[in-house]
Amino acid sequence: MQPILEIRDAVRVFKTPEGGAVRALDGVNLDVDANEFVTLLGPSGCGKTTLLRAIAGFEDLDDGQVRVDGADLRRVPAFRRPVNTVFQSYALFSHMSVARNVAYALEVAGVGKDERTRRAGELLELVGLEGMETRKPSQLSGGQKQRVALARALISQPKILLLDEPLSALDRQLRQQMQVELKNLQDEVGVSFVFVTHDQEEALTMSDRIVVMCDGRIEQTGTPREIYRKPKSRFVANFIGETNMIKVTFDGKGTATSVEGIILKVSEAAPAGRATAVLRPSDLTLSDSKNAPAHAILGKVRQEIYLGAELHYLIEADAGGEYWRVTAKDEGVGFHTGQSVALSYDPDVIHLIEGDA
Amino acid sequence: MMRRQSLFLASLLSPVTIYLGIFFIGPLAIIAVFSLLEPGLYGGVVWNFYHWNYGRMFGWADGVIEYYEPIYLKILWRSMMMAMFTVIACLIFVYPVTFWVSHLSQKRQMFFMFLITLPFFTSLIVRLYAWLMILKPSGIINDALLWIGIIDQPLDMIFTRFAVVLGMVYVMIPFMFLPVYASVERLDRSLIEASSDLGARGWQTFLKVILPQTLPGIAGGSVIVFIPSVGNFVIPDVLGGAKGLMIGNLVEQQFLDARNWPFGAALSMVIMTVVLTVMLIYALKIMRAGQNVGAS
Incomplete structure (x- = not known):
C-alpha cells in the first residue's frame, strides 16, 4: 500500500542573523501510512516543527519533496493542501463563535449555512463540546479550546492532521487525559496524525511510530517499544526516559x-x-x-x-x-x-x- | 488597610480630576450656558434667555433680528464629509505600512516610530506654509507640470477643499498610524496561518481574519483623526481660502470677528452633539461588525 505521506531528502536551511546557516532539515526521509499515528520527537531546534510546517505548506523546502497521496506538493500553497494543522497556541479566531471557528474551512469553501451548522454540530459532538456553539473562544478553558482547534482542523476531512505540540499548554492531569482522547479520536476518524512533541512520555503513550530527530536529521524511527528498548544511538537512549x-x-x-x-x-x-x-x-x-x-x-x-x-x-x-x-x-x-x-x-x-x- | 489604599488612590487621582473638572467641564458648561444667552452689542453676552442662536441654524429665526440660514448646517455637513475623506485617506495610506513596519526588526521599528513622530518637532503653521508653497499656482507642483508640458495653465490646487483634505491627511497620519499599528503588531501571525491552513485564500483571510482582528485599531484611529478634523480651523485657514471654509472657521469668526459669542457657542454645541452621535453610532457598528465581518 502506498504511504499517505512521503518525505524525500527534505532540506531546509535558515540564515542566522550573524550570517551563518543552520540546516533545520538535513536530508529527512519519512513515510507515514494511512491511519497511522506518527510522532516527531526531539529537543527544541531539532527540526521537528520545521518539518511539520513544510508539510503544512508554511515553509518551503530548499531541496527534496513532500508528497501526499502520491502528489508532489512543491507548488501547492498551504490553502490548497489536503492537510490541516492544530497549532500550539490553538490559533482560534477570537472574533468568531465556537461554531463559526469549527465551520471556518467550510465557510471559505462556500458551503451553505445549513450544511455548515450541521457539520459543526457533528464535529463538536465528536470532541465532546455539544451545546458550546455560540460561545466565544475567550469563554473556554484550555482543554476546550484544544478540542475546538481539533474539531476545526478535522471538519474538512484532511488526509493528514498535523499537531504542533498541542498539549504543551495544558496542565499535567489534563494532558494525560487528552493523550488518551487524542489516540481514541484518531482511531475514530481514521486520519493519519503527525504529532510534534518534545515530551517522550507523550510520544510513548500515543504513537504507532516514533520518529526521533536531532539536528535536522532522523536519528531513529520505530515503534515506542523499539525506541525504548533498542535505541540505535546514545542520543536516543538518553532522550527516551532514564537510562x-x-x-x-x-x-x-x-x-x-x-x-x-x-x-x-x-x-x-x-x-x-x-x-x-x-x-x-x-x-x-x-x-x-x-x-x-x-x-x-x-x-x-x-x-x-x-x-x-x-x-x-x-x-x-x-x-x-x-x-x-x-x-x-x-x-x-x-x-x-x-x-x-x-x-x-x-x-x-x-x-x-x-x-x- | 483598605482605607489606606483608597486614600492613596484618591491622592493619585485627585490632581487630574480637579484639573479636568476646572479646565474641561468648566469651559464646556460656560459654552453651554452662553449658547442660550443674548449676544452683547460689542461682544460678550447679555444675561437673557435667547434661543434664536439655535434658530438661525435650524430654521425658527424671527427673520427680523436673526435670520435663518441653511448654510451653517451645510458647512457642518461639508466639514464632516471632509473629515471622513481625511479618515479614509489616512487609513488607505497607513494600513499597509503598519504591516510592513511590524515585520521589521525591533531596531528598525523604533527608527520608523521616530520618523513618524518627526513632524511634531516642527511648528504646524510652518509646515502648512510649506504646503502653501507646494500647492500655489507658481508652486513646485505646478512649475514641474508646466515644465514637463502636461498642463499649460497652473492647476487651481490651493484654496480648495482638496488642499484642505490634503493638509489634514498630512497632519493626521501619525494619529492614525499609532493605534492601527498597535493592533496590527498584536495580531497573532498563527491566525493567518490557521486561516490559510483551513483553505482560505489571501483575500478571504484578509476579510475574515486580519480585518476583524485589527478593527479595534482602525476604529480608534478613525475616531482620533475624525474629531479634530471636523472642528479644525488652522488648516482650512491656511490652505482652504473661501472655498475650503470649515465649521471650525465659522466658530472662530463668530468669536473673533463677528463678536457674537452666543452664536459661536451654539455652533460649538451643535458640532459637539453631532460628532458625538456619529462617533457613538460608528463605535457601536464597528463593535458589532468585529464579530460578523465576512460572515455570510
Whole structure:
C-alpha cells in the first residue's frame, strides 16, 4: 500500500542573523501510512516543527519533496493542501463563535449555512463540546479550546492532521487525559496524525511510530517499544526516559566488560568490539549482597528517593564508574544509604549500541 | 488597610480630576450656558434667555433680528464629509505600512516610530506654509507640470477643499498610524496561518481574519483623526481660502470677528452633539461588525 505521506531528502536551511546557516532539515526521509499515528520527537531546534510546517505548506523546502497521496506538493500553497494543522497556541479566531471557528474551512469553501451548522454540530459532538456553539473562544478553558482547534482542523476531512505540540499548554492531569482522547479520536476518524512533541512520555503513550530527530536529521524511527528498548544511538537512549549507559568491550559471545572491569552478560547478538550497554533503571533488581545471584554487580546505595509508588536508588558499583540508576517498587523493604547491595538483571534486556561514541 | 489604599488612590487621582473638572467641564458648561444667552452689542453676552442662536441654524429665526440660514448646517455637513475623506485617506495610506513596519526588526521599528513622530518637532503653521508653497499656482507642483508640458495653465490646487483634505491627511497620519499599528503588531501571525491552513485564500483571510482582528485599531484611529478634523480651523485657514471654509472657521469668526459669542457657542454645541452621535453610532457598528465581518 502506498504511504499517505512521503518525505524525500527534505532540506531546509535558515540564515542566522550573524550570517551563518543552520540546516533545520538535513536530508529527512519519512513515510507515514494511512491511519497511522506518527510522532516527531526531539529537543527544541531539532527540526521537528520545521518539518511539520513544510508539510503544512508554511515553509518551503530548499531541496527534496513532500508528497501526499502520491502528489508532489512543491507548488501547492498551504490553502490548497489536503492537510490541516492544530497549532500550539490553538490559533482560534477570537472574533468568531465556537461554531463559526469549527465551520471556518467550510465557510471559505462556500458551503451553505445549513450544511455548515450541521457539520459543526457533528464535529463538536465528536470532541465532546455539544451545546458550546455560540460561545466565544475567550469563554473556554484550555482543554476546550484544544478540542475546538481539533474539531476545526478535522471538519474538512484532511488526509493528514498535523499537531504542533498541542498539549504543551495544558496542565499535567489534563494532558494525560487528552493523550488518551487524542489516540481514541484518531482511531475514530481514521486520519493519519503527525504529532510534534518534545515530551517522550507523550510520544510513548500515543504513537504507532516514533520518529526521533536531532539536528535536522532522523536519528531513529520505530515503534515506542523499539525506541525504548533498542535505541540505535546514545542520543536516543538518553532522550527516551532514564537510562544507564555503560561503555563496554563486547567479545561477540555474550560477555561485555566495562572499563572498570564490570562484567555484563548479554543475550543480544552483536559484533565484537566497543559498544555502549543500555539498561533501563526498572530492569535492574536490588537484593542484599549476602545472597547475590550469579553475574550480579556489587555496590553500595548512595541515595534513595521515595516517590510513592516507586523508589529511585543511586548505586555506586564497588568497581567504580558512574552511579547506577535503579527503580524499584515500594514493597515495604527498602534499602538504606550505605547498605551493600547486589544489582541483578535479565541478560535479555541489555541492549548494545555499537561503536565508540 | 483598605482605607489606606483608597486614600492613596484618591491622592493619585485627585490632581487630574480637579484639573479636568476646572479646565474641561468648566469651559464646556460656560459654552453651554452662553449658547442660550443674548449676544452683547460689542461682544460678550447679555444675561437673557435667547434661543434664536439655535434658530438661525435650524430654521425658527424671527427673520427680523436673526435670520435663518441653511448654510451653517451645510458647512457642518461639508466639514464632516471632509473629515471622513481625511479618515479614509489616512487609513488607505497607513494600513499597509503598519504591516510592513511590524515585520521589521525591533531596531528598525523604533527608527520608523521616530520618523513618524518627526513632524511634531516642527511648528504646524510652518509646515502648512510649506504646503502653501507646494500647492500655489507658481508652486513646485505646478512649475514641474508646466515644465514637463502636461498642463499649460497652473492647476487651481490651493484654496480648495482638496488642499484642505490634503493638509489634514498630512497632519493626521501619525494619529492614525499609532493605534492601527498597535493592533496590527498584536495580531497573532498563527491566525493567518490557521486561516490559510483551513483553505482560505489571501483575500478571504484578509476579510475574515486580519480585518476583524485589527478593527479595534482602525476604529480608534478613525475616531482620533475624525474629531479634530471636523472642528479644525488652522488648516482650512491656511490652505482652504473661501472655498475650503470649515465649521471650525465659522466658530472662530463668530468669536473673533463677528463678536457674537452666543452664536459661536451654539455652533460649538451643535458640532459637539453631532460628532458625538456619529462617533457613538460608528463605535457601536464597528463593535458589532468585529464579530460578523465576512460572515455570510
